[in-house]
Amino acid sequence: MQKLDKAKALYLTFASLLVVGVIVWNLGVRGGHVEPVASDACVACHLDAQIITGLYIPPETAGGGGG
Amino acid sequence: MEGIEKFLVRADFLETEHGRLGCIACHGGENITxxxxxxxxxTVMPSSSTEGVCAECHGEITETYATAIHYTVQGMANFFDNFVHPGVLEEEDSGFKVAFDNNCYKCHATCGSCHVSRPVAYGGGLHSQHQFTSTPPMGETCFGCHGARNAGEYMGVIGYTRDIHFQQGMHCKDCHPVSNFHGTGEVEQTMWEVDLPGCTDCHGEMLTANSPIEAHREHPADLMNCQVCHASANNNCFECHATLQPDGSVAGVAEAMRVMFKIGLNPEPTPERPYRYITLRHIPTLIDTFSTLAGELPNFHEFSNWKYSPTHNIQRVTMQNESCNSCHGNEFIFLREQDIRENDSEASKDLVVRQIPAPLP
Structure with a gap:
């Protein structure tokens, strides 16, 4: 009986370590996480066509190149 | 382009998963007026590094994209390794490196260059008012870098006809698998070594012994690429000179561009492209193209000015396949000795068709 309890405890310890290990590994693979950041001041201008038109003077551009 | 075409953000973007993060989460900056x-x-382009913000959620894509030719522009880097010497772009004082960094590298594409904005080479700015597009709009993105040739021809902006597949509403990605854009994880050296689509992927039955098309039964499948019969004239550039601009950028100016159709000999048949005859395109490199920035190209004569062209303006009926003798005996559509210009490379002569297929009775 005592032998069985010991085996159970050992099994539980390994199982818990495995679960913790998988969680840590996953965090490493997935990297960080992008958190929302308040940006209402940016939005106030970039949603307004009139403001954007007034603030931006287009330069001369070229395009449509190669391959 | 006006400011609203580049920097205006549509209100409903803020309701999307990306939009809910807020501008500063990806771009940085300050939340002040x-x-x-x-x-x-x-940061104007948060995806400029494949380890940047996109990798946080799309790591499985950014990992392979770091090896993709659209990201590395390795194909253009190879040009200098071949024409000058391997490693020339590692040399800090090299004028060739100046040309690469300040011109060729403009076609380096980040995730955002296609999925949210236009490529830098096409003026940049948001193509869909900051909506992320899983399939980028072809005319705003692919065309931005490939417009003077394949994409322009496909869409009928260059040359005499559009491609039948474009007329049928097909996008570049309807033929090109996603690995052609996102890479596979294997570092790509040239566009020719990737898993490119082939006409027979869809039209395989047309090249069998039982093909309903007589011309297909008469010509072996390895005699020529499909474009020899089914492409139209393409854009060819001649005599390009690179010059350093006052703002530090490098401009390449071709003396001439001509829409023309030429068939030549395949100088390097491969298992993927075993053809004897191929469609061609002239590239404008001269031995002194970079002479104002660096020296002459020492290996210039080893590479042909005429290149294999998988021309993208396919039509079922073309001027050269209307009848047998539209091609047989028609010397004007084959690359001849007199088509080789004085300042073309020696290797260009290997593609000349010295004996054209005889006219049929």
């Missing part, structure tokens, strides 16, 4: 201070320290 003073324009200068708000933009100080911000």
């Amino acid at each position: 003073d324009r200068e201070q708000a933009h100080a320290g911000m």
Whole structure:
């Protein structure tokens, strides 16, 4: 009986370590996480066509190149 | 392009998963209304590195994209390794490196260059008012870098006809698998070594012994690429000179561009492209193209000015396949000795068709 309890405890310890290990590994693979950041001041201008038109003077551009 | 075509953000973007993060989460900067201070320290292109913000959620794509030719522009880097010497772009004082960094590298594409904005080479700015598009709009993105040739021809902006597949509403990605854009994880050296689509992927039955098309039964499948019969004239550039601009950029100016159709000999048949005859395109490199920035190209004569062209303006009926003798005996559509220009490379002569297929009775 005592032998069985010991085996159970050992099994539980390994199982818990495995679960913790998988969680840590996953965090490493997935990297960080992008958190929302308040940006209402940016939005106030970039949603307004009139403001954007007034603030931006287009330069001369070229395009449509190669391959 | 006006400011609204580049920097205006549509209101419903803010309701999307990306939009809910807020501008500063990806771009940095400050949440204040003073324009200068708000933009100080911000990142215009958060995806400029494949380890940047996109990798946080799309790591399985950014990992392979780091090896993709659209990201590395390795194909253009190879040009200098071949024409000058391997490693020339590692040399800090090299004028060739100046040309690469300040011209060729403009076609380096980040995730955002296609999925949210236009490529830098096409003026940049948001193509869909900051909506992320899983399938980028072809005319705003692919065309931005490939417009003078394949994409322009496909869409009928260059040359005499559009491609039948474009007329049928097909996008580049309807033929090109996603690995052609995102890479596979294997570092790509040239566009020729990737898993490119082939006409027979869809039209395989046309090249069998039982093909309903007589011309297909008469010509072996390895005699010529499909474009020899089914492409139209393409864009060819001649005599390009690179010059350093006052702002530090490098401009390449071709003396001439001509829409023309030429068939030549395949100088390097491969298992993927075993053809004897191929469609061609002239590239404008001269031995002294970079002479104002660096020296002459020492290996210029080893590479042909006429290149294999998988021309993208396919039509079922073309001027050269209307009848047998539209091609047989028609010397004007084959690359001849007199088509080789004085300042073309020696290797260009290997593609000349010295004996054209005889006219049929």
